[in-house]
Amino acid sequence: MKLRLASWTAIITRHAGLLPLALAINVFSASPFESPAGMTSQNQIDDLVFARLQELKIAPAAVCSDAVFVRRVYLDVIGTVPTATECQQFILDPNKEKRRLLIDKLLARDEFADYFAMKWGDVLRIKAEFPINLWPNAAQSYHRWVHDAIRDNRPSDQFARDLLTASGSNFENPPVNFYRAMQNRTPSGIAQTVALTWLGERAEHWPSNDLANLSVFYANVGYKATAEWKEEIVYFNPAATNAGALNGAAVKGILPDGSTVKLAPEQDPRVIFANWLVKDPQFARNLANRAWAWLLGCGIVHDPDDFRTDNPPSNPKLLAFLAKEFTSSGYDFKRLCRLILNSKTYQLASVLPGHSPAAAVNFAFYPLRRLDAEVLIDAVDQITSTNEKYASAIPEPYTFIPDNLRSIALPDGSITSAFLELFGRPSRDTGLQSERNNHITAAQKLNLLNSSLMQKKIASSRMIDFQTSPGRTPADIVNGMYLGILSRFPTPEEQHAAQEYFKKYGTSRRLPSIDLAWALMNSTEFLYRH
Amino acid sequence: MSAFYFDIEKQRPRISRREAIRRAMLAASGLVLADHLSFKAYAAPRTARAKSVIQIWMWGGPSHLDIFDPKPDAGYDYCGPLKSPLETNVSGIRIGELLPLLAKQADKYSLIRSMTHGNNGHETASYIVQTGRQPGGRLVYPSVGAVVSLAKGYDAGYKGLIPPYVVLTEPQGRFDEAGFLGARYKPFATGGNPAISPFAVEGVVAPGITEEHQKNRRQLLHQLDTLGQTMPDDPQIAAATQAENMAYDMILGDGAKVFDLTQEKAELRDRYGKSKFGQSCLVARRLVERGIPYITINYGGWDTHKENFQAMRRMLPDMDKGLATLLQDLGERGLLDSTIVWWGGEFGRTPKVLWEAPWNGGRNHYGKVFSAMLAGGGFKGGQVVGTSDARGEEVKERPVYPVDLIGSIYTQLGIDPTTKLPNPDGQPMFVLPQPTDGIKSAGLLKEIMSA
Numbered sequence: 001m002k003l004r005l006a007s008w009t010a011i012i013t014r015h016a017g018l019l020p021l022a023l024a025i026n027v028f029s030a031s032p033f034e035s036p037a038g039m040t041s042q043n044q045i046d047d048l049v050f051a052r053l054q055e056l057k058i059a060p061a062a063v064c065s066d067a068v069f070v071r072r073v074y075l076d077v078i079g080t081v082p083t084a085t086e087c088q089q090f091i092l093d094p095n096k097e098k099r100r101l102l103i104d105k106l107l108a109r110d111e112f113a114d115y116f117a118m119k120w121g122d123v124l125r126i127k128a129e130f131p132i133n134l135w136p137n138a139a140q141s142y143h144r145w146v147h148d149a150i151r152d153n154r155p156s157d158q159f160a161r162d163l164l165t166a167s168g169s170n171f172e173n174p175p176v177n178f179y180r181a182m183q184n185r186t187p188s189g190i191a192q193t194v195a196l197t198w199l200g201e202r203a204e205h206w207p208s209n210d211l212a213n214l215s216v217f218y219a220n221v222g223y224k225a226t227a228e229w230k231e232e233i234v235y236f237n238p239a240a241t242n243a244g245a246l247n248g249a250a251v252k253g254i255l256p257d258g259s260t261v262k263l264a265p266e267q268d269p270r271v272i273f274a275n276w277l278v279k280d281p282q283f284a285r286n287l288a289n290r291a292w293a294w295l296l297g298c299g300i301v302h303d304p305d306d307f308r309t310d311n312p313p314s315n316p317k318l319l320a321f322l323a324k325e326f327t328s329s330g331y332d333f334k335r336l337c338r339l340i341l342n343s344k345t346y347q348l349a350s351v352l353p354g355h356s357p358a359a360a361v362n363f364a365f366y367p368l369r370r371l372d373a374e375v376l377i378d379a380v381d382q383i384t385s386t387n388e389k390y391a392s393a394i395p396e397p398y399t400f401i402p403d404n405l406r407s408i409a410l411p412d413g414s415i416t417s418a419f420l421e422l423f424g425r426p427s428r429d430t431g432l433q434s435e436r437n438n439h440i441t442a443a444q445k446l447n448l449l450n451s452s453l454m455q456k457k458i459a460s461s462r463m464i465d466f467q468t469s470p471g472r473t474p475a476d477i478v479n480g481m482y483l484g485i486l487s488r489f490p491t492p493e494e495q496h497a498a499q500e501y502f503k504k505y506g507t508s509r510r511l512p513s514i515d516l517a518w519a520l521m522n523s524t525e526f527l528y529r530h
Numbered sequence: 531m532s533a534f535y536f537d538i539e540k541q542r543p544r545i546s547r548r549e550a551i552r553r554a555m556l557a558a559s560g561l562v563l564a565d566h567l568s569f570k571a572y573a574a575p576r577t578a579r580a581k582s583v584i585q586i587w588m589w590g591g592p593s594h595l596d597i598f599d600p601k602p603d604a605g606y607d608y609c610g611p612l613k614s615p616l617e618t619n620v621s622g623i624r625i626g627e628l629l630p631l632l633a634k635q636a637d638k639y640s641l642i643r644s645m646t647h648g649n650n651g652h653e654t655a656s657y658i659v660q661t662g663r664q665p666g667g668r669l670v671y672p673s674v675g676a677v678v679s680l681a682k683g684y685d686a687g688y689k690g691l692i693p694p695y696v697v698l699t700e701p702q703g704r705f706d707e708a709g710f711l712g713a714r715y716k717p718f719a720t721g722g723n724p725a726i727s728p729f730a731v732e733g734v735v736a737p738g739i740t741e742e743h744q745k746n747r748r749q750l751l752h753q754l755d756t757l758g759q760t761m762p763d764d765p766q767i768a769a770a771t772q773a774e775n776m777a778y779d780m781i782l783g784d785g786a787k788v789f790d791l792t793q794e795k796a797e798l799r800d801r802y803g804k805s806k807f808g809q810s811c812l813v814a815r816r817l818v819e820r821g822i823p824y825i826t827i828n829y830g831g832w833d834t835h836k837e838n839f840q841a842m843r844r845m846l847p848d849m850d851k852g853l854a855t856l857l858q859d860l861g862e863r864g865l866l867d868s869t870i871v872w873w874g875g876e877f878g879r880t881p882k883v884l885w886e887a888p889w890n891g892g893r894n895h896y897g898k899v900f901s902a903m904l905a906g907g908g909f910k911g912g913q914v915v916g917t918s919d920a921r922g923e924e925v926k927e928r929p930v931y932p933v934d935l936i937g938s939i940y941t942q943l944g945i946d947p948t949t950k951l952p953n954p955d956g957q958p959m960f961v962l963p964q965p966t967d968g969i970k971s972a973g974l975l976k977e978i979m980s981a
Contacts, residue, residue, distance in 0.1 A: 130654060189668060393653075393704050427706035429669065439769065440773045442693075519747060523754060523755045
């Protein structure tokens with residue numbers, strides 16, 4: 001079956017009106033992915049993105065359909081696929097404000113904190129085992145602390161300050177684990193991690209003086225063990241042997257922006273740095289860019305943790321706008337997400353055949369991305385009503401992992417499964433975003449197409465039992481499975497093709513139903529955000 | 531030392547005086563890795579002796595005293611009930627009494643009885659032994675298997691259906707084996723159990739689904755993949771299509787046959803032993819025959835803190851059968867010359883037995899001295915490298931550090947030690963550490979490397 005693509009033209013207003021740009025798009029096809037609605041700028045994000053596209057003479061994709069939107073926004077905000085009922089209600093809801101209302105509803109859900117704690121867990125390297133070696137108790141408490149900060153929408157400046165200035169026991173004061181969750185605990189090693197996390201910069205590429213200057217602020221981080229097994233205290237140690245010139249007399253510290261501050265020997269220089277950091281514009285740019293990259297798959301600066309003068313933002317005004325909004329809101333992270341999610345830019349379709357690389361980095365469409373390992377297995381488990389088995393390589397202390405724990409809520413990067421390893425879950429060794437690998441491989445395809453794991457999950461699922469219960473026709477089954485697995489109704493062509501397949505099996509419903517579920521769960525639509 | 535400088539002067543035209551002094555100071559300690567270029571003298575001039583590696587990873591840390599370094603004269607507190615080592619078919623070499631079959635193959639392998647790194651933590655020691663590095667930097671280095679996968683796998687023109695780095699049957703999970711090289715270089719874990727027929731390799735062999743059924747449902751998938759069809763030229767979709775085609779080449783093509791052990795004679799399968807380990811050795815041989823460059827058998831259960839001797843009596847007969855038959859079988863098929871078999875774990879175990887409760891005759895972790903075994907692929911048989919002291923507590927002669935063993939394996943594989951490792955920092959990094967990394971070394975295993 002060949003889908004008729006929307007033939008569309010972009011009509012660009014030449015006169016500055018109320019909107020700097022309005023794109024009218026002619027959509028007449030029955031595409032399940034695009035909406036026939038015209039394109040109007042929703043907020044200033046769209047003004048800036050569309051202006052840039054106009055400059056580059058790139059026509060954007062159409063707005064995505066409601067069915068695509070509901071699946072996309074669930075996946076991006078709560079890392080979870082919507083249920084068949086949730087999809088049906090949304091798709092059939094006539095309320096014109098339904099997208100905005102759904103965004104608000106999802107930002108308030110518990111899974112938002114689970115999912116974003118997973119993302120921050122990558123950045124903050126929450127992992128019990130080698131080489132981070134937080135050990136299970138500390139990994140759990142660190143994760144809980146990060147999770148709760150996200151749930152409570154703690155302002156990001158406070159979040160960063162808490163992590164950067166904490167002292168005390170790794171068990172009693174979870175944010176001290178920021179300083180423990182790194183292999184290299186020398187002053188320059190800590191400085192590199194701080195720069196990567198909070199400035200989105202690779203300090204190892206800075207001029208060596210700059211790295212040395214930042215290291216001065218981390219020359220007095222002390223670590224000591226206690227009588228409690230694997231407990232460690234992080235503290236301000238004015239007499240640190242690696243403090244060098246800091247001992248005794250006050251010296252000056254040079255901040256990354258070049259300004260100098262006086263460092264008194266009795267004062268923890270980490271506090272001075274943190275106070276400077278949260279007011280520095282790069283702090284807001286970094287976090288705004290990370291949020292954008294998490295939601296749209298590509299940073300305005302990309303990689304999102306590689307700000308450099310020779311790696312400029314694709315749309316500087318857009319980045320400046322987001323950073324300004326974020327700062328003036330008092331670093332309200334959910335508000336930032338809400339702003340992005342409500343834009344038409346975010347809501348563009350993923351369908352833009354023959355798109356250029358420039359279209360991709362300027363956000364002319366929503367890019368396809370394979371689901372994260374954790375999100376994918378959670379989706380499979382939700383649909384098939386099964387659980388994944390996880391294990392930690394650490395035998396003692398024994399880590400209790402509840403049976404129904406979702407993968408996005410795993411507290412510790414060392415708790416894993418063969419599936420998660422195969423599908424590129426990050427090892428959380430470095431905090432680099434590029435550790436997460438969502439590129440498809442042949443081994444992954446083998447697993448999805450033909451593993452006993454997938455086969456058993458599908459064959460044993462309650463969905464198959466329900467769909468094949470007496471009285472349901474093949475057409476009902478096809479409708480139900482499309483809604484449950486792909487979050488939409490089938491097109492007439494798809495309904496027809498699926499029913500033809502059922503005919504091969506005579507009156508048997510179960511076998512063709514398993515194959516249909518298998519086919520839908522191996523489709524591009526299932527495996528990729530779109 | 532002079533040879534070391536000779537190499538540098540010859541191969542690298544200029545080094546600064548300051549650098550030369552710094553290197554001399556490092557090398558003068560005698561225990562720091564010499565310039566990686568000194569390895570080049572062995573690796574570069576000749577073509578590879580070995581084509582494949584079978585790594586038998588003794589996960590947990592096997593007891594050196596009870597296996598390849600018996601100390602019958604140390605007394606009951608050290609050797610417990612295992613006090614009668616066996617003579618082997620090489621005079622002067624004795625091994626543990628639970629290994630009668632390996633005793634008949636000693637001419638095929640060399641024992642290293644002076645492995646050392648001094649670390650007693652599983653995860654850190656696993657990392658040190660399999661990367662040759664020390665932890666502490668920001669990055670995690672790739673294991674030997676991932677490096678071989680880089681140097682001999684798809685990037686080097688490998689075209690096999692089976693991925694170039696296979697682990698039987700589960701990944702180690704202690705550290706990320708691919709390190710900063712990333713997911714492309716991770717091992718393909720077979721899953722399943724080769725001792726159960728059919729060996730259901732995850733994704734490759736799906737019992738109960740006929741070939742016709744496979745084809746039918748693939749057709750259905752294509753009919754219903756509406757999004758995929760709207761943009762076949764999208765890079766993401768093109769990559770997925772390529773991966774799917776490769777997957778079906780395995781499922782419907784010859785890939786699955788490699789894992790079909792029913793193609794082997796029953797008598798040979800019995801000789802390998804019906805254990806999971808024994809049958810894994812047989813699968814490894816079949817993979818070697820098809821040119822897979824690196825196979826790890828992840829063999830767990832050696833962390834014998836408690837009741838060590840009962841564990842030895844239970845597990846060593848399986849190991850003996852599988853490993854001895856593997857060496858013999860590779861030899862008979864003319865594959866041993868081109869296949870390195872590397873046996874070893876992350877450390878040894880405390881020579882002095884802990885008789886008290888709760889250990890009840892147990893042995894703890896011991897990184898100060900332990901054993902490894904190398905066979906084939908240009909490594910001589912019937913040799914012993916290094917010795918431990920009378921109680922197996924210290925290295926007595928010729929320490930061998932992990933990097934020495936790894937460097938020797940790379941040499942036999944013809945992997946240039948100056949091969950660069952792509953890394954996220956964009957820094958120059960090589961398959962072997964640089965002198966500046968301060969890694970301890972006592973030189974390549976020249977004494978067992980055929981000329």
